[in-house]
Amino acid sequence: EPLPPHVTPNPLSSFPVPCVHAGLPKPTNITFSSINMENILQWSPPEGLQGAEVTDTVRYFIYGQKKWLSKSECRNILRTYCNLSAETSDYEHQYYARVKAVWGTNCSKGAQTGRFYPFLEKVALTTDKKSISIVLTYNVSIYNTKANKTWSQCVTNQMLVLSWLEPDTLYCVHVASFVPGPPRLAQPSEKQCVSTLKDPASALKVKILFWYVLPASVTVS
Amino acid sequence: DGVAVLTAPQNLSVQSTNMKHLLTWSPVVVPGEIIDYFVEYQGEYESLYMSHIWIPSSWCSPTENPECDITDDITATVLYNLRVRATLGSQTSAWSTLKHPFNRNSTILTPPGLEVSKDGFHLVIKLEDLGPQFEFLVAYWRREPGAKEHIKMVRNGGVPVLLETAEPGAAYCVKAQTFVKAIGRHSAFSQAECVKLQGEALSL
Amino acid sequence: LKTLHLGSCVITTNLQEMRNGFSEIRDHVQAEDEIIDVRILRKMVSLQDTEPAGQCCLLRHVLRLYLDKVFKNYQTPDHHILRKLSSLANSFLTIKKDLRLCHDRMTCPCWEEAMEKYSRILSHFEELKPREAVVKALGELDILLRWMEETE
Numbered sequence A: 001e002p003l004p005p006h007v008t009p010n011p012l013s014s015f016p017v018p019c020v021h022a023g024l025p026k027p028t029n030i031t032f033s034s035i036n037m038e039n040i041l042q043w044s045p046p047e048g049l050q051g052a053e054v055t056d057t058v059r060y061f062i063y064g065q066k067k068w069l070s071k072s073e074c075r076n077i078l079r080t081y082c083n084l085s086a087e088t089s090d091y092e093h094q095y096y097a098r099v100k101a102v103w104g105t106n107c108s109k110g111a112q113t114g115r116f117y118p119f120l121e122k123v124a125l126t127t128d129k130k131s132i133s134i135v136l137t138y139n140v141s142i143y144n145t146k147a148n149k150t151w152s153q154c155v156t157n158q159m160l161v162l163s164w165l166e167p168d169t170l171y172c173v174h175v176a177s178f179v180p181g182p183p184r185l186a187q188p189s190e191k192q193c194v195s196t197l198k199d200p201a202s203a204l205k206v207k208i209l210f211w212y213v214l215p216a217s218v219t220v221s
Numbered sequence B: 001d002g003v004a005v006l007t008a009p010q011n012l013s014v015q016s017t018n019m020k021h022l023l024t025w026s027p028v029v030v031p032g033e034i035i036d037y038f039v040e041y042q043g044e045y046e047s048l049y050m051s052h053i054w055i056p057s058s059w060c061s062p063t064e065n066p067e068c069d070i071t072d073d074i075t076a077t078v079l080y081n082l083r084v085r086a087t088l089g090s091q092t093s094a095w096s097t098l099k100h101p102f103n104r105n106s107t108i109l110t111p112p113g114l115e116v117s118k119d120g121f122h123l124v125i126k127l128e129d130l131g132p133q134f135e136f137l138v139a140y141w142r143r144e145p146g147a148k149e150h151i152k153m154v155r156n157g158g159v160p161v162l163l164e165t166a167e168p169g170a171a172y173c174v175k176a177q178t179f180v181k182a183i184g185r186h187s188a189f190s191q192a193e194c195v196k197l198q199g200e201a202l203s204l
Numbered sequence C: 001l002k003t004l005h006l007g008s009c010v011i012t013t014n015l016q017e018m019r020n021g022f023s024e025i026r027d028h029v030q031a032e033d034e035i036i037d038v039r040i041l042r043k044m045v046s047l048q049d050t051e052p053a054g055q056c057c058l059l060r061h062v063l064r065l066y067l068d069k070v071f072k073n074y075q076t077p078d079h080h081i082l083r084k085l086s087s088l089a090n091s092f093l094t095i096k097k098d099l100r101l102c103h104d105r106m107t108c109p110c111w112e113e114a115m116e117k118y119s120r121i122l123s124h125f126e127e128l129k130p131r132e133a134v135v136k137a138l139g140e141l142d143i144l145l146r147w148m149e150e151t152e
Helices: B044-049 C015-023 C026-032 C052-073 C079-104 C112-126 C130-139 C141-150
Strands: A020-024 A028-035 A038-044 A055-062 A068-070 A081-083 A095-103 A106-108 A125-127 A132-134 A137-144 A149-155 A159-162 A170-178 A192-195 A206-209 B010-017 B020-026 B036-043 B067-069 B080-088 B114-119 B122-127 B134-142 B150-154 B161-165 B171-180 B193-196 C002-006 C009-013
Touching (some): A028 A095, A038 A055, A038 A095, A149 B114, A149 B122, B020 B080, B044 C052, B044 C079, B114 B171, B114 B193, B122 B171, B134 B161, B150 B161, B161 B171, C002 C141, C026 C130, C052 C079, C052 C130, C052 C141, C112 C130, C130 C141
Antiparallel strands (some): A028 A038, A038 A081, A095 A106, A125 A132, A137 A170, A159 A206, A170 A192, B020 B067, B036 B080, B114 B122, B171 B193, C002 C009
């Protein structure tokens, strides 16, 4: 279908709430963060308005389309974040978001993010058009406190059995998820330690279980 | 542009080992003076589509040494033209261009350094850290007649990795080779290293 | 290396290296594109939703657009960006050479669907002023890299 000639969106039209641009400072540090599959818009309050009853209103825009869209749960809010996971779940698209500060009938101009591409934030997704399956690899680091030796192992399932451990020895473990695809910093888990029994004849095994909570929004069919 | 009175650098050549590429040339000598060199490069794309464009090298525009690490500039598996010129104040030499364009797929791949250690009944290896472009293929087998060779891919070097949890008293041998995905080539295997794990069989 | 299956044309490419390179300049290049209500590489003309047999042809034409009209027409005084774009351009050149081999072996046929999609891409590109089109096309390299990844 023929596409209308492009129209640069009028910054004012993106915010229907009637307010006056009174030179109110804009919110700052506005960014999308992708944390465990959730896309959160975060920002800092405008400088110089501490103590004032300032609220913020969020809008978002799908790159290549024509209209700014709003999310009612993030209109006139006091917090400085907004969960836009549902609105930015189609990783075929790229997105922008804007936040403006409102104080009484005055409002700031909108502070705008760069272009956000959820696909680059997601883990290595394989899709067969019907579902998304996630391939997470865990890098398990094991530290033998007695021998003062560390070694690591990559596993893809969520349980690792370490056998033939030394008796009466404290082993410490921490796990980081490794995700193939675009480089991503994975926060390692907290260190967990366990001691093997004194009796060498006991089953020298330690089971390391780790779990990972996947938000429902990940399963898209 | 200054008048070209300085002699141009000579004998340009590239030494490339394990995807580290070093451009060297004979120094231009003016007694008592420090010469600056400027290195520029041009990929096959530039030479085909925009031949007038040369790109200043990441680390050597300028440099005082008669060599330049061009590893960060050679980032595609195509032919690269390289050129160098000398400057002394406003005096500038002519450009000297590498006689034969360089392609990173000609790099020399050496067998990787390999440390085999044991932690109780665990066979642990640590491979030489050669950078993010390198993966390692590790072959290991029990040192006994007819033993089967096992293969394991190790994603990066520089960190100890568990190879095998072995039975008490078992002896294992290990060798490794590098694989560079970007150029689709691998090195020769390293020498095999063998270790014997502690203890006798435990009755459970 | 990633193996791209484009119908019966199979090539390998360093998608990860290209993605890493573009991620270093992405924010800068996309910030230059102020026309956010126009997209050149649109969903309806995507590579991965093209008949496999025609994917090679579509990709070949899109790469030619980038090599002939985008990379060479983007001027910047920033040497870092220049180096990253050179790296991407030379990687695209490598892919185009591989696709050329498929073409020579008759495994890169150009049928109606692929040509129709390419002509739409070209018209989206040519609707814009030259400088705007070049900046927008560069800003959409992450889309193109993803299209290639999805044909894996």
